[in-house]
Amino acid sequence: MESHQIxxxxxxMLISARLFAELARKFNAPTIIGELGAGIxxxxxxxxWVEPNEVLRLLAEIGIILLLFEVGLETDLEKLIKAGPxxxxxxxxxxxxxxxLGFAVSYFVFALxxxxxxxxxxxxxxxxxGVTVRILAGLGRHxxxxxxxxxxxxxxxDVLGVLLLAVLYEFVTIGSVSAGNVGSIILFVCLFFFLAxxxxxxxxxxxxxxxxxxxxxxxxxxxxxxLVLIMASFAxxxxxxxxxxxxxxxxxxxxxxxxxxxxALKTDxxxxxxxxxxxxxxxxxxxxxxxxxxxxxxxxxxxxWSSSFIWAFSLSLIAVAILGKLVGGWLLPxxxxxxxxxxxxxxxxxxxxxxxxxxxxxxxxxxxxxYAGLIIVIAYTTLFAPFWIKWYYHQHGEKITND
Amino acid sequence: MESHQIxxxxxxMLISARLFAELARKFNAPTIIGELGAGIxxxxxxxxWVEPNEVLRLLAEIGIILLLFEVGLETDLEKLIKAGPxxxxxxxxxxxxxxxLGFAVSYFVFALxxxxxxxxxxxxxxxxxGVTVRILAGLGRHxxxxxxxxxxxxxxxDVLGVLLLAVLYEFVTIGSVSAGNVGSIILFVCLFFFLAxxxxxxxxxxxxxxxxxxxxxxxxxxxxxxLVLIMASFAxxxxxxxxxxxxxxxxxxxxxxxxxxxxALKTDxxxxxxxxxxxxxxxxxxxxxxxxxxxxxxxxxxxxWSSSFIWAFSLSLIAVAILGKLVGGWLLPxxxxxxxxxxxxxxxxxxxxxxxxxxxxxxxxxxxxxYAGLIIVIAYTTLFAPFWIKWYYHQHGEKITND
Numbered sequence: 001m002e003s004h005q006i007x008x009x010x011x012x013m014l015i016s017a018r019l020f021a022e023l024a025r026k027f028n029a030p031t032i033i034g035e036l037g038a039g040i041x042x043x044x045x046x047x048x049w050v051e052p053n054e055v056l057r058l059l060a061e062i063g064i065i066l067l068l069f070e071v072g073l074e075t076d077l078e079k080l081i082k083a084g085p086x087x088x089x090x091x092x093x094x095x096x097x098x099x100x101l102g103f104a105v106s107y108f109v110f111a112l113x114x115x116x117x118x119x120x121x122x123x124x125x126x127x128x129x130g131v132t133v134r135i136l137a138g139l140g141r142h143x144x145x146x147x148x149x150x151x152x153x154x155x156x157x158d159v160l161g162v163l164l165l166a167v168l169y170e171f172v173t174i175g176s177v178s179a180g181n182v183g184s185i186i187l188f189v190c191l192f193f194f195l196a197x198x199x200x201x202x203x204x205x206x207x208x209x210x211x212x213x214x215x216x217x218x219x220x221x222x223x224x225x226x227l228v229l230i231m232a233s234f235a236x237x238x239x240x241x242x243x244x245x246x247x248x249x250x251x252x253x254x255x256x257x258x259x260x261x262x263x264a265l266k267t268d269x270x271x272x273x274x275x276x277x278x279x280x281x282x283x284x285x286x287x288x289x290x291x292x293x294x295x296x297x298x299x300x301x302x303x304x305w306s307s308s309f310i311w312a313f314s315l316s317l318i319a320v321a322i323l324g325k326l327v328g329g330w331l332l333p334x335x336x337x338x339x340x341x342x343x344x345x346x347x348x349x350x351x352x353x354x355x356x357x358x359x360x361x362x363x364x365x366x367x368x369x370x371y372a373g374l375i376i377v378i379a380y381t382t383l384f385a386p387f388w389i390k391w392y393y394h395q396h397g398e399k400i401t402n403d
Numbered sequence: 404m405e406s407h408q409i410x411x412x413x414x415x416m417l418i419s420a421r422l423f424a425e426l427a428r429k430f431n432a433p434t435i436i437g438e439l440g441a442g443i444x445x446x447x448x449x450x451x452w453v454e455p456n457e458v459l460r461l462l463a464e465i466g467i468i469l470l471l472f473e474v475g476l477e478t479d480l481e482k483l484i485k486a487g488p489x490x491x492x493x494x495x496x497x498x499x500x501x502x503x504l505g506f507a508v509s510y511f512v513f514a515l516x517x518x519x520x521x522x523x524x525x526x527x528x529x530x531x532x533g534v535t536v537r538i539l540a541g542l543g544r545h546x547x548x549x550x551x552x553x554x555x556x557x558x559x560x561d562v563l564g565v566l567l568l569a570v571l572y573e574f575v576t577i578g579s580v581s582a583g584n585v586g587s588i589i590l591f592v593c594l595f596f597f598l599a600x601x602x603x604x605x606x607x608x609x610x611x612x613x614x615x616x617x618x619x620x621x622x623x624x625x626x627x628x629x630l631v632l633i634m635a636s637f638a639x640x641x642x643x644x645x646x647x648x649x650x651x652x653x654x655x656x657x658x659x660x661x662x663x664x665x666x667a668l669k670t671d672x673x674x675x676x677x678x679x680x681x682x683x684x685x686x687x688x689x690x691x692x693x694x695x696x697x698x699x700x701x702x703x704x705x706x707x708w709s710s711s712f713i714w715a716f717s718l719s720l721i722a723v724a725i726l727g728k729l730v731g732g733w734l735l736p737x738x739x740x741x742x743x744x745x746x747x748x749x750x751x752x753x754x755x756x757x758x759x760x761x762x763x764x765x766x767x768x769x770x771x772x773x774y775a776g777l778i779i780v781i782a783y784t785t786l787f788a789p790f791w792i793k794w795y796y797h798q799h800g801e802k803i804t805n806d
Contacts, residue, residue: 003460003461003464003645004635004636004639004640004645005636006461007461007464007465007468007632007633007635007636007645008632008633008636010629010632011628011629011630011632011633011636012629014625014626014628014629014632015625015626015629017625018622018625018626018629021619022617022619025619031619054457054458055457055458055461057406058406058409058410058458061406061410062410065410214425216424216425216428216434217683217687218683218684218687218688218691219421220684221684221685221687221688222417222418222420222421222687222688222691223417223418223421225414225417225688226413226414226415226417226418226421227414229410229411229413229414229417230410230411230414232407232410233407233408233410233411233414236407237407242406242407242410278684279684280620280621281621281623281624281681281682281684281685282624282684282685282688284620284621284624284625285621285624285625285628285685288621288625
C-alpha cells in the first residue's frame with residue numbers, strides 16, 4: 001500500500017472516530033461506542049473503505065499502550081494495592097467461570113471437539129482492558145474504589161489471557177504443556193511488575209534532571225514516549241501483554257507512586273504536571289486509532305445470519321460471557337449494586353477475544369461458523385456493555401458510591 | 404517484523420536522536436547533525452541495529468509533513484509572496500545548473516551513458532527542504548528575509564524535483580516524454596497551491612467553531628493531524644510532494660494568513676496559540692524520526708573506498724553540487740554575504756537526492772559504483788552544509804542582516 005493512501009486512512013479513521021463519538025454523545029450514548037462504530041462503518045462490515053494493515057495496526061497498538069500509560073499516570077498505587085485481593089478474586093473467577101462454562105457449552109451442548117471447545121473457552125476469558133478503562137474514565141469512575149478493583153482485575157486478566165494463549169499454543173503445536181514453562185512465565189511477569197516501575201521511576205528522575213539542564217525543546221514528548229515504548233517491548237520480552245508496559249510506566253510516573261527505601265526520589269509536581277500537558281495531545285491523537293481498529297477487526301459481513309447454528313451458538317455463548325463475569329463480581333464482599341457494576345465492567349471482550357479467535361482460525365482449529373459465532377459474542381459484549389454500565393450508574397449511581 | 408521489535412526501534416531512534424543532538428549542541432555543532440548522525444550510527448553504515456521498514460518510513464514521513472506544517476504555521480504569507488520572484492530565480496538556477504553540470508561531468512568526463520548521466524543530474528537538483536528549514540530554524544533565521552527566499556525556493560525546488568522524477572520515469576518506461584503530461588502536472592500543482600490553503604482555512608474555521616461547542620477533549624490534535632494528513636495525500640494526488648500538503652495547511656492556519664474577499668474569516672489568536680501548544684509535542688515527537696531515517700538510509704558501508712573511480716567521481720560531483728547551488732544565490736540582487744548564505748542553504752540534498760538515487764538503482768540504471776558515489780555526494784552535502792552555514796552566520800551574521 002502506498003504511503004499517501006495510509007496517510008489518508010489514518011485521517012479517515014481520526015475524523016470518523018471524532019464525528020461518531022460526538023454523535024454518540026449527542027444521543028447520550030458512551031463515546032467509545034462512536035469510536036468502535038466508526039471502525040465497523042469504515043471496515044469490511046459496512047463500507048470496506050479502510051483495510052487494516054501493518055502500519056495501522058502498529059499505530060493502534062501505540063494508542064492502547066499510551067492509553068494504559070495515561071491510566072497508570074492517574075492511578076493511586078496505594079489504592080490499587082489495597083484493591084489487590086478483591087481484584088485477584090474477580091480476575092480469577094472471571095477467568096475460570098467463562099472458560100469452564102464456555103468449554104462445557106461447546107463440548108457438551110454443541111458437541112464440538114475438545115481443542116475447539118478449549119479455544120472457545122479461551123476466547124471468552126479475557127476482558128478488554130482498553131474498553132473497560134475507557135468506559136469507566138468516560139463516566140469519571142476510574143479512580144473510584146470499584147474502578148480500582150476493576151482496573152486491577154483487568155490487568156491480571158490480561159496476563160492470564162496471554163498465559164492461556166501461550167499454553168494453548170504450546171498444546172496445539174507440541175501436543176503437551178510443560179508446567180515449567182507456565183511457571184517461568186508467571187515468575188517473569190511478577191518480576192516485571194515489581195521491577196519495571198522502579199526502573200521507569202529511576203529513568204524518569206534522570207529525564208527530569210536533564211529537562212532542567214537542557215535548553216533544547218521537546219525532551220518530554222520524545223523521552224517519555226521512548227520510555228513507554230521500551231517498557232512495552234520489555235513487557236513483551238517477559239511474556240506479558242505490551243500494553244502493561246505502558247501501564248507500569250504510567251504508575252511509576254504518577255504523582256502517587258512510592259518506592260520503599262527511596263524517599264529521596266521525591267516527586268516533582270511541576271514536572272508531573274508538564275508530563276500530563278505535553279503527553280495529553282499525543283495520547284488523544286493515538287487512542288482513537290485503537291478503538292477504530294477494534295471496530296475494523298469486527299468483521300460481521302462474514303456472518304451467515306440465516307444459519308440457525310450461529311444463532312443458537314452465539315446466543316448461548318453471549319449468556320456465558322456475561323454471566324461468567326457477573327459471577328466474579330457477585331462473589332466480592334461489596335454492596336450489591338457495586339458488585340454488579342464491577343461484574344458488568346468486566347464483560348467487554350474486545351481486542352483480546354479477537355486475538356484468541358483469530359489465532360484459532362489461522363491455526364485451522366476454528367471453522368468459519370464457529371469463528372463467526374465468536375465474533376458476534378465479542379461484538380455484542382464490547383458494544384452493549386458500555387450502554388448497560390452507563391445506564392446502571394445512571395440508575396444506581398448513589399447507591400454504588402455510598403453503600 | 405514483530406510489533407514489539409518495531410516499538411523498540413522507534414524508542415531507540417528517539418533516544419539516540421536526542422542524545423546525539425545534545426552531544427552536537429555541547430560541541431557547538433548544529434543539532435540536526437546529531438539526528439542525522441544517530442541514523443548513521445544505528446543504521447547499516449555502522450551498527451546495523453535498526454532496519455528501516457514500512458512502518459518506520461511512514462512515521463518518518465509523518466514527521467517531515469508535520470515539520471513542514473509547523474514551518475507553514477510560522478510563515479508570513481505576505482513576506483513569502485514578496486520573496487517569490489527571487490525564490491523562483493534561486494530555485495530555477497539551483498535546478499538547471501546542477502542538472503546541467505552533473506549531466507555534463509558524467510557524460511563527457513566519466514563517459515557514462517546518457518540515461519545514467521540524466522539520473523545523476525536529477526539526483527543533484529533537489530534541495531532537502533527538511534534539512535534546510537531545520538538548519539535555518541536552529542539558527543533562528545527561518546523568518547528572516549533570506550530565510551523566506553530560501554523557503555520559497557526549497558518549496559519550488561521540491562516540486563521541480565518531483566516533476567523531473569516523473570519525467571525521467573516516463574522516459575525510462577515509455578521511452579519518450581509527453582509535454583502534455585508535464586504541463587498538466589504543473590497546472591494541477593499550481594491549482595493545489597492556490598486552492599489548498601483556502602480549503603484548509605475554511606476547514607480550520609469549522610474546527611474552531613466546533614472546538615468552542617464540544618466538551619469532549621482532544622479535538623485539536625485529532626482534527627488538525629487529520630487535516631494535515633489529508634492535505635498531504637491531496638498533494639500526492641495532484642503530483643506534488645506530500646510534505647507540501649503539510650506546508651499548505653500550516654500556511655492556512657498561520658496567524659498571518661489572509662484570504663482575498665474573506666475578511667470575515669478573522670483569525671482567532673487564542674485558537675492559533677492553542678494549536679501551537681497542542682501540536683508542538685506531536686511535532687517534536689515525530690520530527691526526529693525523519694532525520695534519523697535520512698541517516699539510516701545513507702548506507703556508506705556499501706562504498707568501496709579503495710576505488711579510484713568512486714573518489715574521482717564523487718569529488719567532482721560534490722564540487723558540482725555545491726557550486727550549482729551557490730551560483731543560484733550569487734545571481735540574486737542581494738548583498739554579497741546574504742547571496743552566499745542563501746546559496747549555501749540550498750546545498751543539502753538529503754532525502755530527495757536519496758529518492759532519485761534509489762529509483763535509479765532499482766530501475767537498473769545506476770550500477771553500484773555510481774550509486775555509491777552519489778550516496779557520498781548526498782551524505783557530504785547534507786552533513787557538512789549545516790556546519791558551513793552555522794559558521795558563516797557566526798562570521799558574517801551582522802552583515803547578512805544589515806547590508
